[in-house]
Amino acid sequence: MGKKKATKHFNQTSFFESYPKDKWATFSYSLKKLIEETKGKQVIVLTIPTLKDVKLYQKNRKNTLSVKMNKFCKENIVHYIDLLPFFDTVKNPDELYVECDGHWNEKGERLAADLILKHPIYQKVITF
Numbered sequence: 385m386g387k388k389k390a391t392k393h394f395n396q397t398s399f400f401e402s403y404p405k406d407k408w409a410t411f412s413y414s415l416k417k418l419i420e421e422t423k424g425k426q427v428i429v430l431t432i433p434t435l436k437d438v439k440l441y442q443k444n445r446k447n448t449l450s451v452k453m454n455k456f457c458k459e460n461i462v463h464y465i466d467l468l469p470f471f472d473t474v475k476n477p478d479e480l481y482v483e484c485d486g487h488w489n490e491k492g493e494r495l496a497a498d499l500i501l502k503h504p505i506y507q508k509v510i511t512f
Contacts, residue, residue, distance in 0.1 A: 427462040438477040
């Protein structure tokens with residue numbers, strides 16, 4: 385499937401724009417259980433945008449997931465890094481993803497790794 389066809393098949397919503405209540409309840413419950421399993425260790429939660437998420441954010445500037453995640457992480461005393469605003473700074477986000485399946489390519493992986501490793505939250509956790 386070519387790039388135009390793949391882009392055309394994107395659903396026109398994103399979890400970053402609007403996270404369904406029923407899915408949020410399940411997701412937050414699962415995440416809370418995972419946090420409990422860490423038994424007090426430092427935890428960093430990441431939100432990882434797909435190409436669709438980045439493109440819709442560039443168009444609509446909506447990121448309600450970040451608000452929910454920030455609130456959840458503060459309440460559960462864990463750290464949170466949202467990669468969407470960083471991926472938004474890339475002029476052509478298509479260059480960060482494998483065309484056929486939406487995973488990051490080498491350039492996308494390098495960007496994410498650099499962002500995480502240099503992020504103040506990550507720096508705080510590894511020096512704790």
